[in-house]
Amino acid sequence: MKRKVTKAIFPVAGLGTRFLPATKSVPKEIMTLVDRPLIQYAIDEARSAGIKEFIFVTSRGKGALEDYFDHAPELEASLRRKGKQKLLDVLENTYMDSGAIAYIRQHKPMGLGHAVWCARRLIGDEPFAVILPDDVISAEKPCLQQMVEAHQEIGGCMVAAMDVKPEQTSSYGVLDIAEEKPDGLFEVRGMVEKPNIEDAPSNSAVIGRYILTPDVMNNLHSVRCGSGGEIQLTDAIALEVKQNRPVHGLRFKGRRFDCGSKAGFLQATVSFALEREELHDEFSNFLRELMPLAQAAE
Numbered sequence: 001m002k003r004k005v006t007k008a009i010f011p012v013a014g015l016g017t018r019f020l021p022a023t024k025s026v027p028k029e030i031m032t033l034v035d036r037p038l039i040q041y042a043i044d045e046a047r048s049a050g051i052k053e054f055i056f057v058t059s060r061g062k063g064a065l066e067d068y069f070d071h072a073p074e075l076e077a078s079l080r081r082k083g084k085q086k087l088l089d090v091l092e093n094t095y096m097d098s099g100a101i102a103y104i105r106q107h108k109p110m111g112l113g114h115a116v117w118c119a120r121r122l123i124g125d126e127p128f129a130v131i132l133p134d135d136v137i138s139a140e141k142p143c144l145q146q147m148v149e150a151h152q153e154i155g156g157c158m159v160a161a162m163d164v165k166p167e168q169t170s171s172y173g174v175l176d177i178a179e180e181k182p183d184g185l186f187e188v189r190g191m192v193e194k195p196n197i198e199d200a201p202s203n204s205a206v207i208g209r210y211i212l213t214p215d216v217m218n219n220l221h222s223v224r225c226g227s228g229g230e231i232q233l234t235d236a237i238a239l240e241v242k243q244n245r246p247v248h249g250l251r252f253k254g255r256r257f258d259c260g261s262k263a264g265f266l267q268a269t270v271s272f273a274l275e276r277e278e279l280h281d282e283f284s285n286f287l288r289e290l291m292p293l294a295q296a297a298e
């Protein structure tokens, strides 16, 4: 039996420039899909995968994120007086057990790899998950849970993978893969960060869910600035492959939305709104009305 994964790092120190001017004062992770901030989707996914310790790597201007997980006694008292139990339950889901959440600052946005490295002392000698809240995944069984279950069997490092169009490889970490098993698991033979279409070893891209070993933290000490002048997590995982330590990809079951981009965020909003019973009819009628207008504009 492999060691259980109970810690997760949430790197949320990026500048979120693609959502300016909103992200000038609102952390990207607080932006809402329907009525829940991106970070709530990430926390719910982590909880259902058995995560008990939540480590946020934050930066200046992310105070709203810390407040989000705090208790709200006035609001709670008001809802209780009015007998609004459902809303009280919603509020309760945002609370974290005392001591379960930690915040570390990344003082400069030096890349995802550097953000993860900032949490090294809280991770110690354990395997850990990394969740990028901008990747929101709609799935019957939450993506991280799928990974944790596979990891229990196989150990080592694991990344969530999906196919992208060849012209999109330059936006992702791309995998060189060995034969894939029917359950979607495959051995990784190499990884390249943001390759051009002609240099990409495949069109299987890594998305924002990882299970990593403490060795990756050690690798992050030694990797130098990579693609884009940032310290890349991909480079530290690729070092594991080079040192013949096991790295696997899991082609998860579910649909991923890139909520770090405007188009992805809008697609997620529409999709999650349609899944909500109380919104479905009104919203789908509205979309039907809108379609001819969109077609006419083409």
Ligand code: UTP
Pocket (backbone or CB within 6 Å): 011, 012, 013, 014, 015, 016, 017, 018, 019, 028, 057, 106, 108, 109, 110, 111, 112, 114, 115, 132, 133, 134, 260
């Ligand atoms: P992105 O590449 O989406 O960058 O980071 P960003 O700054 O958030 O957004 P844009 O591109 O300027 O619009 C992917 C994830 O890595 C985190 C981000 O917070 C996001 O969750 N990150 C990135 C850090 O924590 N620190 C960094 O230095 C860079």
